[in-house]
Amino acid sequence: MTLPLSSSHLARLGPRLPKYASTINMDNGQSAGNIDIVLVAYDKHGHVTDFGAVEVQAVYISGNIRRPFERYMEDPATRHTMDWRKQPNYPRPDYLSSSRKRLAPQLIYKGGILRSWGKRQVVALHRRFYDTLPDLPEVEPHEAEIAWLLYDLEHDSGENRYNLTQYRMIHTLFVDALERITLPQAGPVEEFVGHLQARLDQKMDDSNPPDAPTLSDIIIQ
Secondary structure, eight states: OOOOSSHHHHHHHGGGSOEEEEEEEOTTSOEEEEEEEEEEEEOTTSOEEEEEEEEEOOOEEESOSHHHHHHHHHSHHHHTTOOOTTSTTOOEEEHHHHIIIIIHHHIIIIIHHHHHTTOOEEEEEEHHHHHTSOOOOOOOGGGOSEEEEEEEEEEETTTTEEEEEEEEEEEEOHHHHHHHHHSOOOOOHHHHHHHHHHHHHHHSOTTSOOSSOOHHHHHHO
């Protein structure tokens, strides 16, 4: 049995494949981290023939969860409907830190090793997290090196519960996606120079202007 290269096949056959978490190492022997899920394909003799990697990308939060939960646990019968969304320290997803401190480093290290091995990878994450990323150039599934599985919670009114549901699958190349995530879209340098000039002007005595050229003059030259 060969591990399908199409991520749609991977998702469909996933339940029939053994799943393991495993450490991935760099060439110097140091660990680049753990892969969350490894899907292993093997032959009739039990020999590994191929594998695929799945990363489940979590999100940092700002705020506090423990204190509101402790307050609820003090009197669940009367506080189960408390609404603390507008209270101080209400937890909110920190997507910016999550992309810069978690997603990007994992793509660089673990993703880079998997790509050098010729292995494709899947990244599972919340669709609202993905929406905060720059637009990633999409490719056809058979060309993809990364498949992004976007999930969200959907409310089931019949059972009055939320179910984790796959919202969309997006296929990209590794380098294109990494560059879009890690390289910011720069604004005009003139705006930054103007800000510096304004701050400099505040520090200077209007009656004794400097003889040196302004920053704007330097940029124009």
